[in-house]
Amino acid sequence: MRLNERGVGLRVLEQGIDTSTAEGRAMFGMLSVLAELQRELIIANTRDGLAAARARGRKGGRRPKLTPAQASHAQELYDAGNLTVQQIADLLKTPRSTIYGHLNKQSIGRGPQPA
Template sequence: MRDPADKGTLDIVSGGMRIGYARVSTVDQNLELQHDALARAGCVQVYEEKASGKSKAGRPELANMMRALRKGDTLIVWRLDRLGRSLVDLVQIVDELAGRGVAFESLSEKIDTSTAQGRMFFGFIAAMAQYQRDVISENTLAGLKAARARGRNGGRPPALDDAAIKEIRVLMKSPDISMASIAKRYGVSKPTLYNSLKRAEKKEAEKPAPARKRTSANSSRSRSNTR
């Protein structure tokens, strides 16, 4: 533990450290701008990442930093989009930090969750993220409802259409053509090929049988019965 009178030495155990996180999306971009800004903000350590940020798995330094942060620390980024790959992702990360007692600062947007004003502003961002999720959910449900109204149940379209199924059935009659070669020809796997054939058979079996045409004999019999 550090001496309470010592304001210059940070305690890695009890927290209170200012930790920076810098990220660029490709290896060609330079981290110096972010690094310099974080150094001016008093960061004693900066985790640097050169990754696309599409998933946490592709950001090992972010994972290392999250493990290293302690209660009382402050995570600092140059800009909000350097931390989260999306608004929802950003809110999830900052919520996790808050739950662990770690403050968050974004230098460009001047957000500091250690202050009431900063928490209020980030609360607005969280509300926008929730709104974004709700809109996506509502649009998805509306799309499924419209699809059902048109006789579709949603999901992926079939890999093979009716015309392809007819061609495949013709090819299957040849002893020289294997199912593997047919699947390769249509750009699908063998399981997909078999599943498509089963779906086609089920679809055909569910079709109502066509009404039989009345023959002339039946017509004559009907007329004689009415006399």
């Protein structure tokens, strides 16, 4: 790199780019435009692929650790207030963080709910 009237100049030896010259700045600009185009194409292709997979009935993401019945049971146990989250996790043989992920967010930290 070297300093010029416009600030720091970049010199790429392998590609022959020198940003201290007008040609070098133009080449650098074209390469950045091509890189941006490539990035946009990758994003568009990814979105199209995900939409096609959804149309075929595929659903992305990790499968839930608890079944809906287990999640409902965990919520009932939590709302009853007789067990801690760790005890519920031990009962369902899953980490405590998984239980928190399946609990109703509004009920966390409120304590036992009246029946």
